[in-house]
Amino acid sequence: VKQAVEHSVPDRVELRIPCRAEWVALARLAAAAVANRLRMSIDEIEDVKLAVAEACTAVIQHEHHGDFIHLTCETTPAVLRVRVHDSGRHGAHGEDGQMIDPGEARIAGLGVFLIRTLMDEVSYDVHPQLGTDLLMVKRLAVGPSGP
Amino acid sequence: VNVRQGPGDCYVVDLSGEIDVYTSPKVKDAIGELIDRGVYYLVINLEKVRYIDSTGLGVLIGGLKRVREHGGSVNLVCTNLQIKKIFDITGLVKIFGIFDSEDAAMKALV
Numbered sequence: 001v002k003q004a005v006e007h008s009v010p011d012r013v014e015l016r017i018p019c020r021a022e023w024v025a026l027a028r029l030a031a032a033a034v035a036n037r038l039r040m041s042i043d044e045i046e047d048v049k050l051a052v053a054e055a056c057t058a059v060i061q062h063e064h065h066g067d068f069i070h071l072t073c074e075t076t077p078a079v080l081r082v083r084v085h086d087s088g089r090h091g092a093h094g095e096d097g098q099m100i101d102p103g104e105a106r107i108a109g110l111g112v113f114l115i116r117t118l119m120d121e122v123s124y125d126v127h128p129q130l131g132t133d134l135l136m137v138k139r140l141a142v143g144p145s146g147p
Numbered sequence: 148v149n150v151r152q153g154p155g156d157c158y159v160v161d162l163s164g165e166i167d168v169y170t171s172p173k174v175k176d177a178i179g180e181l182i183d184r185g186v187y188y189l190v191i192n193l194e195k196v197r198y199i200d201s202t203g204l205g206v207l208i209g210g211l212k213r214v215r216e217h218g219g220s221v222n223l224v225c226t227n228l229q230i231k232k233i234f235d236i237t238g239l240v241k242i243f244g245i246f247d248s249e250d251a252a253m254k255a256l257v
Binding site: 021022024025042043046049050053054056057060061109110111113114117118 | 165167168169198200201202204205229232233236237
């Protein structure tokens, strides 16, 4: 019971990196360390690592990115929630001139395919003034074990 | 990135470490320089690569497209299961020849 109460509030790890290519490795290693803390399998850790890297890379490659990428990892015993926030202005137009989902535009191509394949849930939270959040969820394939 | 000449017209590109948005431009330059010199048969050895992301895959795909325009080919050497998984889920196993050894990748080029 005590353990359940202790885990009722997710643990949160936050990292802010400059929006530059040389810092993506730090973000993916931090996310991998959090996944490891959750006792995820090697495969699951690699999935998280790649998905976070793809999300950060997509921000960096976007024309209107902000100065920093804010990575937030929230953990409960069997779930890892990752938020990749970019304060840049997003808004892209499709070939027909219509606005397309700013989040989707941010991680277009092979990167978005990998993120959607490797993570259990993927969604966007778009704030016109504050930037864009990419939210990703990874659940432990087998339940949590040990302390 | 290390480039060395193989048998005949073939060159081997040895990659190591992590191929990501920061490091992939170096790989792109190395492969691009070979193709600019008229090398259209490449073996890219990923044996010492620990990690690759979509930017790295993009560089490999770009190289393959360029050599194919000249009737050439690119084969990969890869035994790392995590990296093979990325090639699997992206469907790239269908466009690259992926081999467990450099010898096999070389022989399959010609």
